Amino acid sequence: MSQHESKCPVKVTRLKLHEFYYSDDPKTQMCSKCHPCKLGIYDAIKILEIVQAGKGGEVHASLLRRIARDVKDGSMCKKGKDHADILSAFLDASGAELEKHIRGYCSSNECAQLVTYDIDPTLCTMCDKCREACPSFAIEGQKIEPYKTGFTPYRIRQKRCTHCGDCLPVCPEGAIFIVADPGPDADEKKPERHAVGTCPV
Ligand code: SF4
Ligand code: SF4
Ligand code: SF4
Structure with missing residues:
Protein backbone atom coordinates (compact mmCIF):
# COMPACT_ATOMS: atom_id res chain seq x y z
CA MET A 1 0.00 0.00 0.00
CA SER A 2 1.45 3.39 -0.99
CA GLN A 3 1.54 6.51 1.16
CA HIS A 4 -1.32 7.87 -0.96
CA GLU A 5 -3.60 4.95 -0.08
CA SER A 6 -2.61 4.57 3.55
CA LYS A 7 -4.73 6.01 6.35
CA CYS A 8 -2.07 5.47 8.99
CA PRO A 9 -0.19 8.74 9.66
CA VAL A 10 2.79 6.88 11.14
CA LYS A 11 3.16 4.84 7.99
CA VAL A 12 2.52 7.80 5.67
CA THR A 13 5.19 9.88 7.40
CA ARG A 14 7.71 7.05 7.31
CA LEU A 15 7.05 6.51 3.59
CA LYS A 16 7.46 10.21 2.81
CA LEU A 17 10.78 10.41 4.65
CA HIS A 18 11.88 7.12 3.10
CA GLU A 19 11.08 8.40 -0.38
CA PHE A 20 13.16 11.52 0.27
CA TYR A 21 16.09 9.65 1.80
CA TYR A 22 16.32 6.88 -0.78
CA SER A 23 15.15 8.72 -3.90
CA ASP A 24 17.21 8.36 -7.11
CA ASP A 25 15.77 11.54 -8.55
CA PRO A 26 18.28 14.41 -8.15
CA LYS A 27 15.42 16.90 -7.97
CA THR A 28 13.80 15.30 -4.95
CA GLN A 29 16.54 13.24 -3.29
CA MET A 30 18.34 13.98 -0.07
CA CYS A 31 21.88 14.83 -1.20
CA SER A 32 23.81 14.02 2.02
CA LYS A 33 25.67 17.33 2.02
CA CYS A 34 24.70 18.32 5.54
CA HIS A 35 24.63 16.05 8.56
CA PRO A 36 21.50 17.25 10.41
CA CYS A 37 19.38 16.39 7.38
CA LYS A 38 21.16 13.15 6.48
CA LEU A 39 21.38 11.72 9.99
CA GLY A 40 18.12 13.15 11.28
CA ILE A 41 15.96 11.86 8.45
CA TYR A 42 17.61 8.44 8.67
CA ASP A 43 17.05 8.26 12.43
CA ALA A 44 13.42 9.36 12.05
CA ILE A 45 12.80 6.57 9.52
CA LYS A 46 14.35 3.99 11.85
CA ILE A 47 12.33 5.22 14.83
CA LEU A 48 9.09 5.08 12.88
CA GLU A 49 9.99 1.54 11.77
CA ILE A 50 10.53 0.58 15.41
CA VAL A 51 7.17 2.08 16.36
CA GLN A 52 5.40 0.27 13.52
CA ALA A 53 7.05 -2.97 14.63
CA GLY A 54 5.43 -2.61 18.03
CA LYS A 55 8.67 -1.82 19.84
CA GLY A 56 8.16 1.88 20.36
CA GLY A 57 8.54 3.65 23.68
CA GLU A 58 7.74 7.05 25.12
CA VAL A 59 11.30 8.15 24.38
CA HIS A 60 10.68 7.82 20.65
CA ALA A 61 8.06 10.57 20.57
CA SER A 62 10.47 13.05 22.16
CA LEU A 63 13.34 11.89 19.94
CA LEU A 64 11.24 12.52 16.84
CA ARG A 65 10.39 15.99 18.11
CA ARG A 66 14.07 16.75 18.64
CA ILE A 67 15.03 15.38 15.23
CA ALA A 68 12.38 17.56 13.54
CA ARG A 69 13.80 20.64 15.26
CA ASP A 70 17.44 19.77 14.49
CA VAL A 71 16.74 19.00 10.82
CA LYS A 72 14.80 22.24 10.46
CA ASP A 73 17.57 24.29 12.09
CA GLY A 74 20.53 22.52 10.49
CA SER A 75 19.37 21.88 6.94
CA MET A 76 21.03 23.99 4.26
CA CYS A 77 18.25 23.79 1.72
CA LYS A 78 14.48 23.91 1.42
CA LYS A 79 14.15 20.17 0.77
CA GLY A 80 15.61 19.33 4.17
CA LYS A 81 13.52 21.98 5.95
CA ASP A 82 10.37 20.83 4.14
CA HIS A 83 10.89 17.29 5.39
CA ALA A 84 11.49 18.56 8.91
CA ASP A 85 8.12 20.28 8.53
CA ILE A 86 6.53 17.00 7.41
CA LEU A 87 7.78 15.36 10.58
CA SER A 88 6.67 18.28 12.78
CA ALA A 89 3.23 18.38 11.16
CA PHE A 90 2.84 14.66 11.82
CA LEU A 91 3.80 15.09 15.48
CA ASP A 92 1.42 18.03 15.90
CA ALA A 93 -1.56 16.51 14.11
CA SER A 94 -1.11 12.83 14.94
CA GLY A 95 0.59 12.78 18.32
CA ALA A 96 -2.34 10.80 19.74
CA GLU A 97 -2.03 8.19 17.01
CA LEU A 98 1.71 7.95 17.62
CA GLU A 99 0.97 7.32 21.31
CA LYS A 100 -1.52 4.61 20.36
CA HIS A 101 1.11 2.95 18.21
CA ILE A 102 3.52 3.06 21.13
CA ARG A 103 0.84 1.33 23.23
CA GLY A 104 0.55 -1.34 20.52
CA TYR A 105 -2.45 -0.24 18.51
CA CYS A 106 -2.86 1.08 14.96
CA SER A 107 -6.26 2.71 14.37
CA SER A 108 -6.38 1.70 10.71
CA ASN A 109 -4.97 -1.81 11.34
CA GLU A 110 -2.33 -1.24 8.67
CA CYS A 111 0.70 -1.86 10.86
CA ALA A 112 0.60 -5.67 10.93
CA GLN A 113 2.61 -6.03 14.12
CA LEU A 114 0.12 -3.82 15.93
CA VAL A 115 -2.95 -5.83 14.97
S1 SF4 B 1 19.24 19.84 3.70
FE1 SF4 B 1 19.39 19.93 1.49
S2 SF4 B 1 21.58 20.16 1.11
FE2 SF4 B 1 21.37 19.35 3.17
S3 SF4 B 1 21.48 17.12 2.96
FE3 SF4 B 1 19.32 17.73 2.95
S4 SF4 B 1 18.83 17.88 0.80
FE4 SF4 B 1 21.07 17.98 0.94
S1 SF4 C 1 -11.90 -23.22 17.24
FE1 SF4 C 1 -13.31 -21.50 17.59
S2 SF4 C 1 -12.16 -19.67 17.04
FE2 SF4 C 1 -11.07 -21.44 16.17
S3 SF4 C 1 -11.86 -21.63 14.07
FE3 SF4 C 1 -13.13 -22.96 15.35
S4 SF4 C 1 -14.88 -21.68 15.99
FE4 SF4 C 1 -13.28 -20.30 15.21
S1 SF4 D 1 -2.61 -17.59 12.76
FE1 SF4 D 1 -3.57 -16.10 14.15
S2 SF4 D 1 -2.83 -16.68 16.19
FE2 SF4 D 1 -1.50 -17.71 14.72
S3 SF4 D 1 0.25 -16.32 14.46
FE3 SF4 D 1 -1.21 -15.82 12.84
S4 SF4 D 1 -2.50 -14.15 13.70
FE4 SF4 D 1 -1.41 -15.13 15.41
Whole structure:
Protein backbone atom coordinates (compact mmCIF):
# COMPACT_ATOMS: atom_id res chain seq x y z
CA MET A 1 0.00 0.00 0.00
CA SER A 2 1.45 3.39 -0.99
CA GLN A 3 1.54 6.51 1.16
CA HIS A 4 -1.32 7.87 -0.96
CA GLU A 5 -3.60 4.95 -0.08
CA SER A 6 -2.61 4.57 3.55
CA LYS A 7 -4.73 6.01 6.35
CA CYS A 8 -2.07 5.47 8.99
CA PRO A 9 -0.19 8.74 9.66
CA VAL A 10 2.79 6.88 11.14
CA LYS A 11 3.16 4.84 7.99
CA VAL A 12 2.52 7.80 5.67
CA THR A 13 5.19 9.88 7.40
CA ARG A 14 7.71 7.05 7.31
CA LEU A 15 7.05 6.51 3.59
CA LYS A 16 7.46 10.21 2.81
CA LEU A 17 10.78 10.41 4.65
CA HIS A 18 11.88 7.12 3.10
CA GLU A 19 11.08 8.40 -0.38
CA PHE A 20 13.16 11.52 0.27
CA TYR A 21 16.09 9.65 1.80
CA TYR A 22 16.32 6.88 -0.78
CA SER A 23 15.15 8.72 -3.90
CA ASP A 24 17.21 8.36 -7.11
CA ASP A 25 15.77 11.54 -8.55
CA PRO A 26 18.28 14.41 -8.15
CA LYS A 27 15.42 16.90 -7.97
CA THR A 28 13.80 15.30 -4.95
CA GLN A 29 16.54 13.24 -3.29
CA MET A 30 18.34 13.98 -0.07
CA CYS A 31 21.88 14.83 -1.20
CA SER A 32 23.81 14.02 2.02
CA LYS A 33 25.67 17.33 2.02
CA CYS A 34 24.70 18.32 5.54
CA HIS A 35 24.63 16.05 8.56
CA PRO A 36 21.50 17.25 10.41
CA CYS A 37 19.38 16.39 7.38
CA LYS A 38 21.16 13.15 6.48
CA LEU A 39 21.38 11.72 9.99
CA GLY A 40 18.12 13.15 11.28
CA ILE A 41 15.96 11.86 8.45
CA TYR A 42 17.61 8.44 8.67
CA ASP A 43 17.05 8.26 12.43
CA ALA A 44 13.42 9.36 12.05
CA ILE A 45 12.80 6.57 9.52
CA LYS A 46 14.35 3.99 11.85
CA ILE A 47 12.33 5.22 14.83
CA LEU A 48 9.09 5.08 12.88
CA GLU A 49 9.99 1.54 11.77
CA ILE A 50 10.53 0.58 15.41
CA VAL A 51 7.17 2.08 16.36
CA GLN A 52 5.40 0.27 13.52
CA ALA A 53 7.05 -2.97 14.63
CA GLY A 54 5.43 -2.61 18.03
CA LYS A 55 8.67 -1.82 19.84
CA GLY A 56 8.16 1.88 20.36
CA GLY A 57 8.54 3.65 23.68
CA GLU A 58 7.74 7.05 25.12
CA VAL A 59 11.30 8.15 24.38
CA HIS A 60 10.68 7.82 20.65
CA ALA A 61 8.06 10.57 20.57
CA SER A 62 10.47 13.05 22.16
CA LEU A 63 13.34 11.89 19.94
CA LEU A 64 11.24 12.52 16.84
CA ARG A 65 10.39 15.99 18.11
CA ARG A 66 14.07 16.75 18.64
CA ILE A 67 15.03 15.38 15.23
CA ALA A 68 12.38 17.56 13.54
CA ARG A 69 13.80 20.64 15.26
CA ASP A 70 17.44 19.77 14.49
CA VAL A 71 16.74 19.00 10.82
CA LYS A 72 14.80 22.24 10.46
CA ASP A 73 17.57 24.29 12.09
CA GLY A 74 20.53 22.52 10.49
CA SER A 75 19.37 21.88 6.94
CA MET A 76 21.03 23.99 4.26
CA CYS A 77 18.25 23.79 1.72
CA LYS A 78 14.48 23.91 1.42
CA LYS A 79 14.15 20.17 0.77
CA GLY A 80 15.61 19.33 4.17
CA LYS A 81 13.52 21.98 5.95
CA ASP A 82 10.37 20.83 4.14
CA HIS A 83 10.89 17.29 5.39
CA ALA A 84 11.49 18.56 8.91
CA ASP A 85 8.12 20.28 8.53
CA ILE A 86 6.53 17.00 7.41
CA LEU A 87 7.78 15.36 10.58
CA SER A 88 6.67 18.28 12.78
CA ALA A 89 3.23 18.38 11.16
CA PHE A 90 2.84 14.66 11.82
CA LEU A 91 3.80 15.09 15.48
CA ASP A 92 1.42 18.03 15.90
CA ALA A 93 -1.56 16.51 14.11
CA SER A 94 -1.11 12.83 14.94
CA GLY A 95 0.59 12.78 18.32
CA ALA A 96 -2.34 10.80 19.74
CA GLU A 97 -2.03 8.19 17.01
CA LEU A 98 1.71 7.95 17.62
CA GLU A 99 0.97 7.32 21.31
CA LYS A 100 -1.52 4.61 20.36
CA HIS A 101 1.11 2.95 18.21
CA ILE A 102 3.52 3.06 21.13
CA ARG A 103 0.84 1.33 23.23
CA GLY A 104 0.55 -1.34 20.52
CA TYR A 105 -2.45 -0.24 18.51
CA CYS A 106 -2.86 1.08 14.96
CA SER A 107 -6.26 2.71 14.37
CA SER A 108 -6.38 1.70 10.71
CA ASN A 109 -4.97 -1.81 11.34
CA GLU A 110 -2.33 -1.24 8.67
CA CYS A 111 0.70 -1.86 10.86
CA ALA A 112 0.60 -5.67 10.93
CA GLN A 113 2.61 -6.03 14.12
CA LEU A 114 0.12 -3.82 15.93
CA VAL A 115 -2.95 -5.83 14.97
CA THR A 116 -4.02 -8.02 17.88
CA TYR A 117 -6.31 -10.98 17.28
CA ASP A 118 -8.50 -12.63 19.87
CA ILE A 119 -11.23 -15.25 20.10
CA ASP A 120 -14.77 -14.60 21.29
CA PRO A 121 -15.57 -17.64 23.45
CA THR A 122 -19.30 -17.06 23.07
CA LEU A 123 -19.04 -17.66 19.31
CA CYS A 124 -16.32 -20.30 19.26
CA THR A 125 -17.61 -23.83 18.60
CA MET A 126 -14.18 -25.39 19.21
CA CYS A 127 -13.88 -26.75 15.67
CA ASP A 128 -10.07 -26.55 15.89
CA LYS A 129 -9.66 -24.99 12.42
CA CYS A 130 -7.80 -21.93 13.69
CA ARG A 131 -5.34 -23.99 15.71
CA GLU A 132 -4.62 -26.12 12.63
CA ALA A 133 -4.12 -23.00 10.50
CA CYS A 134 -1.81 -21.14 12.85
CA PRO A 135 1.80 -21.48 11.65
CA SER A 136 3.18 -20.32 14.99
CA PHE A 137 1.37 -22.69 17.33
CA ALA A 138 -0.05 -19.63 19.03
CA ILE A 139 -3.58 -20.96 19.44
CA GLU A 140 -4.40 -23.37 22.18
CA GLY A 141 -7.62 -25.00 23.20
CA GLN A 142 -9.20 -28.35 23.59
CA LYS A 143 -12.28 -29.70 21.88
CA ILE A 144 -15.08 -31.14 23.94
CA GLU A 145 -14.74 -34.92 23.64
CA PRO A 146 -17.26 -37.41 24.99
CA TYR A 147 -14.59 -39.18 27.03
CA LYS A 148 -13.17 -36.03 28.64
CA THR A 149 -14.41 -34.34 31.77
CA GLY A 150 -13.83 -30.79 30.59
CA PHE A 151 -12.48 -28.54 27.90
CA THR A 152 -10.14 -25.60 27.60
CA PRO A 153 -11.59 -22.68 25.65
CA TYR A 154 -9.64 -21.67 22.57
CA ARG A 155 -7.40 -18.68 23.03
CA ILE A 156 -4.55 -16.93 21.29
CA ARG A 157 -1.26 -16.80 23.13
CA GLN A 158 -0.35 -13.23 22.34
CA LYS A 159 3.36 -13.61 22.99
CA ARG A 160 3.60 -16.37 20.40
CA CYS A 161 1.35 -14.72 17.84
CA THR A 162 3.24 -13.26 14.87
CA HIS A 163 0.20 -11.26 13.71
CA CYS A 164 0.07 -13.04 10.35
CA GLY A 165 -3.75 -13.04 10.32
CA ASP A 166 -4.01 -16.59 8.94
CA CYS A 167 -6.50 -17.62 11.60
CA LEU A 168 -9.02 -14.87 10.84
CA PRO A 169 -10.46 -16.19 7.55
CA VAL A 170 -10.58 -19.86 8.56
CA CYS A 171 -12.98 -19.43 11.46
CA PRO A 172 -16.43 -20.51 10.25
CA GLU A 173 -18.14 -18.75 13.17
CA GLY A 174 -16.53 -15.33 12.91
CA ALA A 175 -15.27 -15.87 16.44
CA ILE A 176 -11.84 -14.44 15.74
CA PHE A 177 -11.73 -10.69 15.82
CA ILE A 178 -9.28 -7.79 15.82
CA VAL A 179 -8.97 -6.25 19.26
CA ALA A 180 -9.91 -2.58 19.20
CA ASP A 181 -7.31 -1.57 21.76
CA PRO A 182 -5.19 -4.28 23.36
CA GLY A 183 -4.36 -2.14 26.39
CA PRO A 184 -1.51 -2.83 28.77
CA ASP A 185 -2.83 -6.21 30.03
CA ALA A 186 -3.35 -7.91 26.67
CA ASP A 187 -1.37 -11.01 27.57
CA GLU A 188 -2.62 -11.47 31.09
CA LYS A 189 -5.43 -13.91 30.30
CA LYS A 190 -4.76 -17.39 31.59
CA PRO A 191 -6.37 -20.53 30.15
CA GLU A 192 -9.43 -21.66 32.06
CA ARG A 193 -10.73 -25.16 32.25
CA HIS A 194 -14.50 -25.59 32.17
CA ALA A 195 -16.13 -28.69 33.59
CA VAL A 196 -18.89 -30.19 31.44
CA GLY A 197 -19.65 -33.31 33.44
CA THR A 198 -17.91 -36.34 34.85
CA CYS A 199 -16.76 -39.45 33.12
CA PRO A 200 -19.57 -42.03 33.24
CA VAL A 201 -17.20 -45.01 33.55
S1 SF4 B 1 19.24 19.84 3.70
FE1 SF4 B 1 19.39 19.93 1.49
S2 SF4 B 1 21.58 20.16 1.11
FE2 SF4 B 1 21.37 19.35 3.17
S3 SF4 B 1 21.48 17.12 2.96
FE3 SF4 B 1 19.32 17.73 2.95
S4 SF4 B 1 18.83 17.88 0.80
FE4 SF4 B 1 21.07 17.98 0.94
S1 SF4 C 1 -2.50 -14.15 13.70
FE1 SF4 C 1 -1.21 -15.82 12.84
S2 SF4 C 1 0.25 -16.32 14.46
FE2 SF4 C 1 -1.41 -15.13 15.41
S3 SF4 C 1 -2.83 -16.68 16.19
FE3 SF4 C 1 -3.57 -16.10 14.15
S4 SF4 C 1 -2.61 -17.59 12.76
FE4 SF4 C 1 -1.50 -17.71 14.72
S1 SF4 D 1 -11.86 -21.63 14.07
FE1 SF4 D 1 -13.28 -20.30 15.21
S2 SF4 D 1 -14.88 -21.68 15.99
FE2 SF4 D 1 -13.13 -22.96 15.35
S3 SF4 D 1 -11.90 -23.22 17.24
FE3 SF4 D 1 -11.07 -21.44 16.17
S4 SF4 D 1 -12.16 -19.67 17.04
FE4 SF4 D 1 -13.31 -21.50 17.59
